[in-house]
Amino acid sequence: MSNEANVFTRFRSVIQTITRVVSYIGMGLLVPMMLLTSADVTARSLWSRPIPGTLELSSFMLSILILLGVAYTHQMNGHVRVTMLTDRLPEKWRESLNILTTLLTLFIVVIVFWQGIVVAFESGAVSDMLRIPELPFRLLVSVAALFMAFELIFNLVDSFRALIK
Amino acid sequence: MIQDPVIVGVLGTLGVFLLIFLGMPIAFAMMLTGFVGLSVLASVDAALPVAASTMWHVASFYPYTVIPLFVIMGGFAGSSGITRELYSSFEKWTRRLPGGLAIATIGACGGFAAVSGSSVATAATMGTVALPEMVRFKYDDKLATGCVAAGGTLGFLIPPSIGFVVYGMLTEQSIGKLLVAGILPGLLLTLCYIAIVVLWVRMWPEAAPKNPEPISWNEKALALKGVWEPLAIFFFVMGGIYSGFFTPTEAGAIGATVLLLVTIVKRTLTGSALFTALTESVRISAMVLMLVAGANVFSYFMALSTIPMQVASWTAALGVSPYIIHGVILFIFLILGCFLDAISMMVLTLPVIFPVILALHFDPIWFGVIAVLMMEAGLITPPMGLNIFTVAGVAKGVRVETIFRGVAPFLLSILAVAIILTAFPQIALVLPNMMVR
Numbered sequence: 001m002s003n004e005a006n007v008f009t010r011f012r013s014v015i016q017t018i019t020r021v022v023s024y025i026g027m028g029l030l031v032p033m034m035l036l037t038s039a040d041v042t043a044r045s046l047w048s049r050p051i052p053g054t055l056e057l058s059s060f061m062l063s064i065l066i067l068l069g070v071a072y073t074h075q076m077n078g079h080v081r082v083t084m085l086t087d088r089l090p091e092k093w094r095e096s097l098n099i100l101t102t103l104l105t106l107f108i109v110v111i112v113f114w115q116g117i118v119v120a121f122e123s124g125a126v127s128d129m130l131r132i133p134e135l136p137f138r139l140l141v142s143v144a145a146l147f148m149a150f151e152l153i154f155n156l157v158d159s160f161r162a163l164i165k
Numbered sequence: 166m167i168q169d170p171v172i173v174g175v176l177g178t179l180g181v182f183l184l185i186f187l188g189m190p191i192a193f194a195m196m197l198t199g200f201v202g203l204s205v206l207a208s209v210d211a212a213l214p215v216a217a218s219t220m221w222h223v224a225s226f227y228p229y230t231v232i233p234l235f236v237i238m239g240g241f242a243g244s245s246g247i248t249r250e251l252y253s254s255f256e257k258w259t260r261r262l263p264g265g266l267a268i269a270t271i272g273a274c275g276g277f278a279a280v281s282g283s284s285v286a287t288a289a290t291m292g293t294v295a296l297p298e299m300v301r302f303k304y305d306d307k308l309a310t311g312c313v314a315a316g317g318t319l320g321f322l323i324p325p326s327i328g329f330v331v332y333g334m335l336t337e338q339s340i341g342k343l344l345v346a347g348i349l350p351g352l353l354l355t356l357c358y359i360a361i362v363v364l365w366v367r368m369w370p371e372a373a374p375k376n377p378e379p380i381s382w383n384e385k386a387l388a389l390k391g392v393w394e395p396l397a398i399f400f401f402v403m404g405g406i407y408s409g410f411f412t413p414t415e416a417g418a419i420g421a422t423v424l425l426l427v428t429i430v431k432r433t434l435t436g437s438a439l440f441t442a443l444t445e446s447v448r449i450s451a452m453v454l455m456l457v458a459g460a461n462v463f464s465y466f467m468a469l470s471t472i473p474m475q476v477a478s479w480t481a482a483l484g485v486s487p488y489i490i491h492g493v494i495l496f497i498f499l500i501l502g503c504f505l506d507a508i509s510m511m512v513l514t515l516p517v518i519f520p521v522i523l524a525l526h527f528d529p530i531w532f533g534v535i536a537v538l539m540m541e542a543g544l545i546t547p548p549m550g551l552n553i554f555t556v557a558g559v560a561k562g563v564r565v566e567t568i569f570r571g572v573a574p575f576l577l578s579i580l581a582v583a584i585i586l587t588a589f590p591q592i593a594l595v596l597p598n599m600m601v602r
Contacts, residue, residue, distance in 0.1 A: 023447060026447060027443040027444060027446070027447045028443075030233055030237060030446060030447070033233075033234075034234060034237070034418045034422055034425075035422060036418075037230070037415055038415075038418050038419050038422040040415075041411050041415045041418070041419060056227075059230070062224065062227070062229060062230045062233070063221070063224040063225040065451075066223075066224040066450060067220070067224050069447040069451035070451050072447065072451070073447070073448050073451040073452055078448045078451070078452050079190040079192055079452055080191050080456065080509050081185070081188055081190045082185050082186055082188060082504060082505065082549070083188050084186075084504065084548060084549055085186050085187075085188070086187065086188040097188060100187070101184065101188050101190075101194075104184065104189060104193075104194075105190060105197070107197065108193055108196050108197040108200060108216060111200065111216060111217070112196075112216050112217045112220060115213050115216065115217035115218075116220070118214065118217075119214050119221070120221075134225075137225065138221050140224075141224070144220070145217075
């Protein structure tokens, strides 16, 4: 294997590991989210004293969980797509179509990355009860798009390799 | 630039279907088409931020926390051993009936569906438990795999159910009412499935050889132990929603917490099972919410194209019986369900179909039940039936075609239930109408 290919393989495995690790962070929040809401309902119904900020904390946790999970889901081939027709095509055609649809996906993902930053800085909102700034969480939209874009580029490389092979 | 918004809308719709069939991930195909459509109908500057801000609003919308929670309920229920217990208790009660093992499978699927929000999980876990038993008693492959694949679809109709959550999100209907509305139709469908098994075995007795081993009433009574646990959790969770004691979102959290406690008390929770449950929950939630985000971007475009409004007023002015249009919609769902997965089908069609339903004065909650029923049908229709492939993955050596043939009679009973619900909407509506709010 040539040196460049080696660097690429290393780069790819580093990025994909990061994608997985950040998604595990989001995943780990699911249990606290579940326990927090249960505790809130229990406290509300037994002592009529809800836990302040449960709602917004849960929303923030959900945003971490989802946005950090987007690229991971793509890595696991989890975003729904219809491959029924493309599967029947000869390999050359299939890979060419793959390149086309991946480029289109990359196009919208890059827009989301760019606009995610713009929209996040425009808003400046803080949460209602706990006054937590939304900015870092809003920026996760761009983080999601960035890792997604990396995954898409890896797909493109795979398709090109299959084409020239 | 002056364009006819309707023409742009039609082109956009064709475009999104083209991209989907070329293999583009559906969520991003809708986002892209929505972006292009908005750029043409409004302006590029107006269209640019839409996808990013929609993604933020969807990902941080508190009620959507119910989706990962409903999925994780299924994960915990699966690792708590509830599946096996349910199956063995049902088996003891149905052993004397024709096709007893198949009936037990469907009953256990229904029971599992009552504590799990996702359908594929039901088919996968039940397949590993029930299929080996049916193979052991030399059940016909068609019947054995068919009843697992069909039983798995019950996860969609019997609450908790992600199908109702997505429908409620897209149409702004009360998710609590929708979930409650699913209870009786879910029971009805379970009974219809059982009737199919009984008929099948009456006609072809060789499909399901009997288990001669006798069973005492004592054993039967003891077997009830396997049923009370999921039943208690179901009544607790749904009772809370029904009485307005907690919201569906909170119900998801409480149900998951209770199930987690059950697995801890019974010491059935392993680290790897927890990890699988969590990854699956993230995967499904990210997939569903990205679809919802894509659908939202796409439906801004649709709204601007005025198509939903025009289609709705056009169908209302047609003067034909609303039931004919209802039938056409069912047919569309059935066809689309062959090619698309359940959630994608909803997010693609509801922006246009839901205004039609409202214009025809159908009850939106009732239609939710019908829509979810048709999503179920989509899970088992060829060539793209998700449950079929799940079962094929579990049942080694059975051809996919065999499973499709085996599941066909059950598909008929889904259609039968859709017709029954259309004739007697009260079956779906009586419970939600009695709700406090």
